[in-house]
Amino acid sequence: MPDTTARLLIVDDEPSIRTSMSHVLTEIGYGVRTANDGFAALRELRQEVPDIVLSDLNMPGMSGFELLTVVRRRFPAVHTIAMSGAFQGDEVPSGVAADAFYQKGSSIGSLLRIMEALPQMEPRAAQLCSTTEPVWVERAEHGSSGLPYAMIECPECLRSFPQPVGSLLCLILYEASCVFCRSSIRFVIVEPADRAASQVLQRKPAEREQTPAIQPQFYY
Numbered sequence: 300m301p302d303t304t305a306r307l308l309i310v311d312d313e314p315s316i317r318t319s320m321s322h323v324l325t326e327i328g329y330g331v332r333t334a335n336d337g338f339a340a341l342r343e344l345r346q347e348v349p350d351i352v353l354s355d356l357n358m359p360g361m362s363g364f365e366l367l368t369v370v371r372r373r374f375p376a377v378h379t380i381a382m383s384g385a386f387q388g389d390e391v392p393s394g395v396a397a398d399a400f401y402q403k404g405s406s407i408g409s410l411l412r413i414m415e416a417l418p419q420m421e422p423r424a425a426q427l428c429s430t431t432e433p434v435w436v437e438r439a440e441h442g443s444s445g446l447p448y449a450m451i452e453c454p455e456c457l458r459s460f461p462q463p464v465g466s467l468l469c470l471i472l473y474e475a476s477c478v479f480c481r482s483s484i485r486f487v488i489v490e491p492a493d494r495a496a497s498q499v500l501q502r503k504p505a506e507r508e509q510t511p512a513i514q515p516q517f518y519y
């Protein structure tokens with residue numbers, strides 16, 4: 300018998316698929332939530348981590364290919380099942396970070412067998428994954444606009460984007476919003492290692508006060 304106490308997150312951009320699968324699996328006893336693309340799935344994961352993510356592969360926004368990779372990296376204890384009508388058979392398509400593959404249109408019985416065959420669930424406590432820690436980013440001098448920026452990798456969706464940092468100071472906690480998933484990101488700027496070292500060596504005493512240094516009143 301499948302573990303019908305398992306909590307599922309079904310991710311598909313097709314409303315009829317979400318509704319029908321959710322209906323059938325809830326009837327069987329699973330705790331089911333749904334999301335219409337990868338970004339929405341990550342928001343659901345922020346609320347509560349499920350036992351299994353069952354995701355379509357081709358979706359606008361964040362695809363299942365990308366979502367499953369993010370889940371594998373951020374929530375390694377969560378079981379992942381890729382589903383698609385674009386691939387045949389029961390093998391996980393090459394390059395897809397999933398434990399199993401469900402061919403869309405197959406019977407719900409075959410999906411239950413796939414879920415049953417998943418390895419034993421890890422303890423749920425091990426699935427907690429904090430993204431509230433700040434990310435440490437290196438200041439780059441010239442972006443395409445000619446202004447200072449830093450590349451920030453969003454801890455929620457793992458996509459990177461350039462964040463203008465203007466005259467922001469090093470070693471102070473700032474907050475930005477991810478341009479992709481809109482989650483709030485705390486970040487701290489550090490100077491590039493080579494530049495920081497050369498500044499210390501070359502700076503004249505009069506210039507030193509213009510560049511922030513580590514001082515006790517700073518956050519970090």
Ligand SMILES: [Zn+2]
Binds near residue numbers: 478479
């Ligand atoms: Zn993001």
